[in-house]
Structures are given as C-alpha cells and as structure tokens.
Amino acid sequence: MSVESLAARLDALDADGAFVSESEAIVSISNLSAAIAREIGALALTLGWGTVAFDGAGNDWTVEDLDEPFAPFRVDLEKPLGPAGVLRLLTNVGFASWLGRDVSIVHWQVAQLTTEIVAVGACFTPWRNEITELSPGLALRCPRTLVREFAGQRAVPASIARWLLRDVDTLSLHDPAARVWAEHASRMLLLSLPDEFDVDRGSLRFRGPPRLELSYPAMGEPITTILGLPGIKDLQAALAWVFEIERESEMRHILLATELARCGGTGEEAPEFLRDYLGAALEGAKTAYQLQLAGMSSDALKTLVELRKSVTDETAKVSDATRQIITAVASALAVGAGLIAARMTTNASPLLIILVMVMAGSYVAITILSGVMFTFLQRKVRKEWQPRLYRFLSQPDYEALVASPARTAEKALWYSSILGALAIIVMAIAIFLIPPALSEHIDNSPIPKNVSAPPLVQAHTPPKNRTIPVSSAPANDPVPAPPRVNSTHEHK
Known part of the structure; x- marks a missing residue:
C-alpha cells in the first residue's frame, strides 16, 4: 500500500458522493458507510497513520466497531507533516481547494503529482522529492491595476506568480494533479487578460476597436479540456510576455487586448476563442510593440x-x-x-x-x-x-x-x-x-620745556687757517672777525 494509492482511493470516493476535506494535518472523509469507513481505516493503518471515526451524532468510534445502522460515518486521518514551511497535501480534492485560497505558500508537496511544476512564485513537487529552492523571480505587476472590475468582490487575482510557469514546455496534462493546477492557472490567467471583467454577467470585455465581449466559463467547465495543451501554452506565453517587464506591462496588455478584439465577434466562449486566435493575436501584439518601440x-x-x-x-x-x-x-x-x-x-x-x-x-x-x-x-x-x-x-x-x-x-x-x-x-x-612688535613705531613724545638746546660748536669756535681776503668781507665767512690788537705795539 502506498500514499498515492490511498490518495487515489479518496479522490474516487469524493467523486462517488463522499465529501473529502483536507487541512495541513488532517484529512477528513465524511458521508461514508461502515464498510467504506473500515476500508479507509485499514488502508491508513498499513501506512501507520492515526485514524478516528465519528458517527452522525459526533460520537467517536474505533474503526473495527463501526456498525452500519449508525451510518453515515466520518473518518479523520492524521497525515505526516512535511518540512517546515512546506504544505503537504494528500488528495487532489484538497489540492484544488487550497489552490482556490489566497495563501502565500511557496513550497507545495502533492502526493499524486509525478512531475515538478515550477512557477514564478511557487514550486509544486511530489512528496518524496527534496525541497527545490526557487531563484528570485520576476517583479510582476498586479493584474488588478490593468483589469477593471464591475463588482465589489474582486475576482481578478492580486498576483499571477503562482500561475505563471518559468518554463512552459515542462507542463504535462497526463498527471491528474498537474491537470488540477493547470485548470486553476488557466482560469486566473483568463481573468488577467481582458480590459474589463463583469462578474454579474460573466463576461470578458476588450475595448478594441472593435469592441469584443467573451463569455467566461462557469465553475465546473473543464477549461483545460477545451484549450488543450497547445492552448494552455499559448495562454502562458501570452501572459508571460505581458508581465515580463513590469514598467511595460500596461502597454503590452493594451496591445494584446486590442489584437484580440480584432480577431472575432462578440458572444463567443472565451476558451474556444482563445484556443483559435490567441497565438495569432500574440504575434500581432509583438509586431505592434516593435513598431511602437520604433516610433x-x-x-x-x-x-x-x-x-x-x-x-x-x-x-x-x-x-x-x-x-x-x-x-x-x-x-x-x-x-x-x-x-x-x-x-x-x-x-x-x-x-x-x-x-x-x-x-x-x-x-x-x-x-x-x-x-x-x-x-x-x-x-x-x-x-x-x-x-x-x-x-x-x-x-x-x-x-x-x-x-x-x-x-x-x-x-x-x-x-x-x-x-x-x-x-x-x-x-x-x-x-x-x-605681534604688534613687528610694526614700526614713531616717537611722538613731547619735548620737556626746561631743557636747553646744546651749544653750537661752530658759532663759538674760532676759525683756523682761514685766509682773509683783501676785500672788506671774507669770502667764506659772512661775519667779520674782530681785529686782533698787538698789545706790545700799542704800548710802544
């Protein structure tokens, strides 16, 4: 007995009228007969999982003591938890339910998944595979900024990082779990494609010109079956091109929506229309984008x-x-x-x-x-x-x-x-x-009043070796010298 066999059996029971719900630690299967409940308990026992059964009144039973008059029963299975930060899911029913929730889980392990699905913002692997470390993804613009909605409750996803594949050629629809993921991814990508989405009428609107309106498929309609693998790859390639560069997403979204509006008329179903025209519209949008860049x-x-x-x-x-x-x-x-x-x-x-x-x-x-x-x-x-x-x-x-x-x-x-x-x-x-000492100072101090001037030596010094000219005035002395009297001669 393997985990995959138990998961396939539970999915089959859900398709036959049972109700399967799955949380992070418990798988609950309700609306079971006593025989089916004992079968589920035996399968879980071979895997070593804990099992508890309850009747319609909420009384707990051991699996061996279940009695048909007290049916329907509910069986809770305690599944082993995965590594830290990893959501481990047993059934495809539980996988689909969790995909419909707005959770920020990056690593998923699904029991019936046989190949890895590596998206821009999440990684889906089988139980026995090791955790794959994601490289940093692209910075994707929020689709809600590009698609206008006519309802209070938002249906357009806030991000398509979980739905956009890194390599579209790795997708295969032979795996039932991969088909579940592709179904949810296609629906979310369809909502990110038009210019407007009317929730009440369920229509995708492209402004054009000419104006185009497509019918959004109701819940339960298999989009993957209508699109087929080529159509799903075209849808993945188209949205990857639109959101490849964040600052150019708006212009590319308008170009792709305009090319789709030129391809058909109003009232067609969205999956059939996109299956037939999306590839050609993508090529036309790329050409228009190149011309836009040239301009x-x-x-x-x-x-x-x-x-x-x-x-x-x-x-x-x-x-x-x-x-x-x-x-x-x-x-x-x-x-x-x-x-x-x-x-x-x-x-x-x-x-x-x-x-x-x-x-x-x-x-x-x-x-x-x-x-x-x-x-x-x-x-x-x-x-x-x-x-x-x-x-x-x-x-x-x-x-x-x-x-x-x-x-x-x-x-x-x-x-x-x-x-x-x-x-x-x-x-x-x-x-x-x-310093002030380096400057020159002029002595302006006053002269004392009672100080006599020094005598002039020349005025009182008799001339020496001076020649007296014949004329009355000496040549070099303006003041005449007094005559010298010979005292002996006067006496005589």
Whole structure:
C-alpha cells in the first residue's frame, strides 16, 4: 500500500458522493458507510497513520466497531507533516481547494503529482522529492491595476506568480494533479487578460476597436479540456510576455487586448476563442510593440539629445560657480596679503584691518553659498523630473548619463569651496596673530620745556687757517672777525 494509492482511493470516493476535506494535518472523509469507513481505516493503518471515526451524532468510534445502522460515518486521518514551511497535501480534492485560497505558500508537496511544476512564485513537487529552492523571480505587476472590475468582490487575482510557469514546455496534462493546477492557472490567467471583467454577467470585455465581449466559463467547465495543451501554452506565453517587464506591462496588455478584439465577434466562449486566435493575436501584439518601440526610439533620441544639452548646461553652470569661488578666494587672499604687509610695515589701525578682512571673507562666503544653493537646487530638480521625463531610461543608464557627470562637477565645486574657506580662515588667523612688535613705531613724545638746546660748536669756535681776503668781507665767512690788537705795539 502506498500514499498515492490511498490518495487515489479518496479522490474516487469524493467523486462517488463522499465529501473529502483536507487541512495541513488532517484529512477528513465524511458521508461514508461502515464498510467504506473500515476500508479507509485499514488502508491508513498499513501506512501507520492515526485514524478516528465519528458517527452522525459526533460520537467517536474505533474503526473495527463501526456498525452500519449508525451510518453515515466520518473518518479523520492524521497525515505526516512535511518540512517546515512546506504544505503537504494528500488528495487532489484538497489540492484544488487550497489552490482556490489566497495563501502565500511557496513550497507545495502533492502526493499524486509525478512531475515538478515550477512557477514564478511557487514550486509544486511530489512528496518524496527534496525541497527545490526557487531563484528570485520576476517583479510582476498586479493584474488588478490593468483589469477593471464591475463588482465589489474582486475576482481578478492580486498576483499571477503562482500561475505563471518559468518554463512552459515542462507542463504535462497526463498527471491528474498537474491537470488540477493547470485548470486553476488557466482560469486566473483568463481573468488577467481582458480590459474589463463583469462578474454579474460573466463576461470578458476588450475595448478594441472593435469592441469584443467573451463569455467566461462557469465553475465546473473543464477549461483545460477545451484549450488543450497547445492552448494552455499559448495562454502562458501570452501572459508571460505581458508581465515580463513590469514598467511595460500596461502597454503590452493594451496591445494584446486590442489584437484580440480584432480577431472575432462578440458572444463567443472565451476558451474556444482563445484556443483559435490567441497565438495569432500574440504575434500581432509583438509586431505592434516593435513598431511602437520604433516610433518611440525617434522620440527617445530627441529626448536624449535634449537630456545631453541639459546636462551640459548644468555642468557648465556648476563650473562657472566653481570659477567664481576660485576668483573670490584669490581676491580675498590678495587682500589678506596686503593687510599682512600693512600690519607689518605701517602703523595702520587694527580695527580697519579687521573690517577689511571681514568684508573680504563675507564676499567669499556669499559666493560659496550661492554656488552651493545652486547645486542643491539642480539636484532637487533632477530628482523631481527623472520619473516624469526620463522614465524610459534604466537606473544604470540614468546614472551614467546624468547623475555621474553632475556629481563630478559638484565635487569640483565642493573641493574649491572647502579649500577656499580653509585658506581664508588661515589668512585671517595669520593677520590677527601678527605681534604688534613687528610694526614700526614713531616717537611722538613731547619735548620737556626746561631743557636747553646744546651749544653750537661752530658759532663759538674760532676759525683756523682761514685766509682773509683783501676785500672788506671774507669770502667764506659772512661775519667779520674782530681785529686782533698787538698789545706790545700799542704800548710802544
């Protein structure tokens, strides 16, 4: 006895009128006769599973003591739990029930599944297989943002990551469990295809032109049987192309819906229509998409030319601001050098020197502040307009074309501002720290009143070796010398 045999027997009982429900740990089979309940208990006993039986009144029984007058019975089987984070399901009935729930389970193990089903956001494997680690999937857009619904309760799935295969060629419908998954996946993908979905009328609407309306299949109708494996693969390929690139999903969805609207008339059944026309509509949508890209490429080139001009203008303005800062710093340094020379060689007023240095520093500070404010303004403008004008550029391309040149120009301005400010600060400190002793001082002290001037030596010194000219006045002495009297001659 195997787990697969027990699962197949329970699914067969559900088809014959029994009711099978399955939780994470318990499989419950109700509406059973005593003989069938004993059979289920025996099958579970061979697998070593715990079994409990209940009658219609809720009284528990052992499987061996079941008596037909107390039928119908319910049998609960305790199945072994799977690894942590893995949902393990025994029956296809339980598998279908869990697929209809909005759960965020990534790893599923299904007893009757013979091949792996690897979707973008989930992995379905048999019980005995090891857990497959999923690689990071695509970032898929929510279908509810593309399909309009006319009802309060949402029927369009919030995500198709569980229903979109990574490799559509791996799908096989020979496996009953795989067919269950394909049925649910096809229904969810059908709801993600039109422009509008009317729940009350059960219609899929494509705006066109021309307008197309298809009938959504009722619950219980086998979509996989109508579509067949080729139709299911076409549906998978179409939705994979639409949601392949998240930012282009809206445009691709519109193109595919428009191509489908051009293929037929209103009132047809959706599975038959898609089986016949979806492949051709997908090819037409891809062609229209290429033409759309060709038309957008010329506009994109014009936008890129304007972008290059804008980046060049911005970097030129930042370079001009950098040159203005350098000029202001050089002027302030020249003024500072003059102030140092004035402080060392003249008796200039310290207050005047401080005032001139403050004015020069203020000029440099205002120039630096204007350049920095302009840089912040340009950065904010780029951030605000990038998602509006240059959304077609990927983040690495935008980084290489716009952000990197702008940062290079900004670095020159920042370095010039920092070094210039440091130079001005050092110059100011040097001016203020020059000791007053290095300056020349003029002695303006008053002369004492009672101090006589020194005698003039030349006025009282008799001339020596001077020649008296014949004329009445000497040649080199404006004051005539008194005559010298020979006292001996006068006596005689």
